[in-house]
Amino acid sequence: MSTENEGNEGTAAPAVPSAPPVPAAAPEGAPAPPSAPAGPDPSDAAATQQSGQAMSWPPPQPPSGPQPAQPQSAGAWPPPPPAVPAYAQGGGGGPVWGAANQLPTPEAPRKRRGSGLVAAVAVAALVAGGIGGALGYWAADRNDSGNSSGSTTVTASTNPQALKRDPGTVAGVAARALPSVVTIDAQNGDGEGGTGTGFVYDKEGHILTNNHVVASAANNGQLTATFSNGKKYDAEVVGRAEGYDVAVLKLKNAPSGLTPLALGNSDQVAVGDSTIAIGAPFGLSNTVTTGIISAKNRPVASGDGSGGSNSYMSALQTDASINPGNSGGPLLDAGGAVIGINSAIQSTGSSGQAQAGSIGLGFAIPINQAENVAQQLIKTGQPVYPVIGATVTMDEKTGGAVISEQGSGGTPPVSPDGPAAKAGLKAGDVITKFNETVIDSGPTLIGEIWTHKPGDKVTLTYKRDGKVSTAEVTLGERKGDS
Numbered sequence: 447m448s449t450e451n452e453g454n455e456g457t458a459a460p461a462v463p464s465a466p467p468v469p470a471a472a473p474e475g476a477p478a479p480p481s482a483p484a485g486p487d488p489s490d491a492a493a494t495q496q497s498g499q500a501m502s503w504p505p506p507q508p509p510s511g512p513q514p515a516q517p518q519s520a521g522a523w524p525p526p527p528p529a530v531p532a533y534a535q536g537g538g539g540g541p542v543w544g545a546a547n548q549l550p551t552p553e554a555p556r557k558r559r560g561s562g563l564v565a566a567v568a569v570a571a572l573v574a575g576g577i578g579g580a581l582g583y584w585a586a587d588r589n590d591s592g593n594s595s596g597s598t599t600v601t602a603s604t605n606p607q608a609l610k611r612d613p614g615t616v617a618g619v620a621a622r623a624l625p626s627v628v629t630i631d632a633q634n635g636d637g638e639g640g641t642g643t644g645f646v647y648d649k650e651g652h653i654l655t656n657n658h659v660v661a662s663a664a665n666n667g668q669l670t671a672t673f674s675n676g677k678k679y680d681a682e683v684v685g686r687a688e689g690y691d692v693a694v695l696k697l698k699n700a701p702s703g704l705t706p707l708a709l710g711n712s713d714q715v716a717v718g719d720s721t722i723a724i725g726a727p728f729g730l731s732n733t734v735t736t737g738i739i740s741a742k743n744r745p746v747a748s749g750d751g752s753g754g755s756n757s758y759m760s761a762l763q764t765d766a767s768i769n770p771g772n773s774g775g776p777l778l779d780a781g782g783a784v785i786g787i788n789s790a791i792q793s794t795g796s797s798g799q800a801q802a803g804s805i806g807l808g809f810a811i812p813i814n815q816a817e818n819v820a821q822q823l824i825k826t827g828q829p830v831y832p833v834i835g836a837t838v839t840m841d842e843k844t845g846g847a848v849i850s851e852q853g854s855g856g857t858p859p860v861s862p863d864g865p866a867a868k869a870g871l872k873a874g875d876v877i878t879k880f881n882e883t884v885i886d887s888g889p890t891l892i893g894e895i896w897t898h899k900p901g902d903k904v905t906l907t908y909k910r911d912g913k914v915s916t917a918e919v920t921l922g923e924r925k926g927d928s
Contacts, residue, residue: 619722619782620734626707627724627775628671629731630655630681630695632663639663643725643775644671644695645707645784647820651700654820655774656789657686657693657757658748671697674732685823688927689831690896691748691757691789691811692819693774707776710783712762712812715739720780721764723788723808725772737766737806743883745890746809747840748790755927760893761809762786768808777810786810815897832900832921835864836871838888846876846909847891869917871908878914879907895921 611617626646630653633639642659646652653671660683663669669681679701684694719739727733741763747756764777768788777786790809793802822830837859838847849866850859851873859873860866871877877885880894881904898904900923907916 613782614780616722616734616736619778619780620724622782623707623722623724623776623778624674624732624734626705627732628653628673629726630659630774631670631672632660632667633669634662634667635665639667641726641729641771642773643771643788645724645776646704647694648706649704651697651704652684652820652824653681653695653697654787654816655693655695656787657688657691658789659774660686660693660695669695671695672731677701685827685829686927687819687823687829688755689757690815690819690829691759692787692816692823692829694820694823707778708783709813709817710779710781710785712785712814715742715762715779715785715812717741721766721785722778722780722782723764723766723768723772723775724778725768725775725788727767727769727771729771733772735767737764737808739763740765740807743894744809745887745893746790747889747893757789758889758892758896759789759809759811759815760890760897761789762812764808764810765806766808767804767806769804772808784813786813787816812897818899828926830900831924832895832898832902833864833924834866834871834895834906834919835861835922836866838877838891840888842887842889844876844887846878847885847888849873849875849877865919865922869906869919871906871917872910875908875910877906877908879905881905 611621613619613622623645628644628646630642630644631639632642639662640659642655644653644655644659647654660669664683664686669683670678671681672678680698681695682698684696686693717739721737721739723735723737725733739762744761744763746759746761748759762777762785764786766777768791770791772788773790775788776784777788779785788808788810791804792807792809793805819829822828837850837853837857839850841848849871853859853861860871877891879885880891883894885891885894895904898921900921902921904919904921905916906919907914909915
């Protein structure tokens with residue numbers, strides 16, 4: 447465990463009567479003839495001429511004033527249309543159009559009026575089209591000339607008020623949290639060290655982070671904390687808990703007006719909840735990444751890389767991108783409250799790649815546990831661990847936490863008069879449950895125990911010689927790292 451989507455072409459027009467013949471020369475002084483009305487076709491005109499009917503054009507104008515009624519001249523023009531035009535019956539059978547015995551009609555043929563209406567509409571359309579085109583050209587020309595020296599690009603408002611993000615967005619949460627997150631530079635006496643993250647715990651200048659971030663500088667080293675505004679402060683270690691992988695620093699000459707990050711309740715976190723991680727992955731300070739809670743109560747054991755004691759946690763698992771340098775930084779919920787301290791990652795890197803990157807498996811210490819540890823460190827400078835008073839093996843895949851046959855350093859595997867001994871537990875017993883949590887190994891048992899406090903009463907389920915039993919245990923305590 448490392449820490450760190452087509453027309454009607456060809457259609458003939460219907461045949462219509464031709465216009466009447468026009469005389470070769472009009473008498474001098476005669477008025478201009480009107481527009482020719484639709485007249486009979488040439489075959490009808492020929493038939494009329496063969497019948498000896500003289501035709502004159504234009505028809506003489508009657509003198510002004512009332513005139514006595516005159517009989518209709520046989521050759522008057524225009525002749526009235528027959529009741530049934532000859533062409534309506536294929537050119538024969540009915541009276542010839544324009545015969546002398548037909549009464550004149552003062553109306554022009556209807557087709558003429560229709561043609562005039564069509565022409566008028568066409569002219570009106572052309573005029574309207576011309577006006578529209580002229581207006582369009584005028585408007586375009588005016589627009590071009592008016593903007594000849596400017597851009598038509600629309601730009602966003604530069605009003606700072608318009609750039610604020612809603613508090614519930616990731617940007618809004620990050621904007622509030624970043625000023626309270628620091629990048630920690632830890633250097634040992636030889637000038638070697640690394641970079642991690644921390645966050646403001648209280649207004650007195652205490653900074654909460656991981657033990658493995660500051661371990662190299664804990665003794666005779668140098669620690670600095672740099673805020674997102676670039677201001678840097680020297681810091682010192684107040685207390686460290688190797689087993690919990692928690693440490694508390696104190697800023698020297700802490701500035702006034704520090705804003706601690708609000709602490710959430712990690713016990714109420716649910717799988718699928720949104721998460722926001724802030725840190726300095728590979729030294730890139732003030733980096734914000736997002737994800738969800740992938741799992742809870744994930745047993746994780748990790749070291750500080752210096753050969754010291756391992757830490758054990760019942761961790762929050764998240765797919766928010768966490769890399770080396772994110773350690774010690776806050777894991778926030780969607781509202782911006784701290785629900786964990788980013789501490790470790792699972793990676794696919796080989797032994798030659800000590801700083802492999804994120805593969806979406808990150809782990810954070812639940813803040814409820816970290817807060818208890820921080821309070822103890824600030825108060826006494828040393829951690830207090832709850833214990834059951836028994837040594838268990840660290841082997842994995844044993845189907846439970848096996849109580850060793852022999853304790854560390856030659857001590858008894860079950861401490862005399864300790865909590866386990868009082869509950870009747872013995873060497874060789876296999877603890878399979880801690881309250882309702884299934885225990886599959888020693889590290890898992892330790893991680894679960896350390897989520898509690900000394901004096902808490904818990905129920906252990908264990909197997910002995912194939913028989914399952916339970917025992918009530920009151921947790922004891924151990925002070926300091928040893």
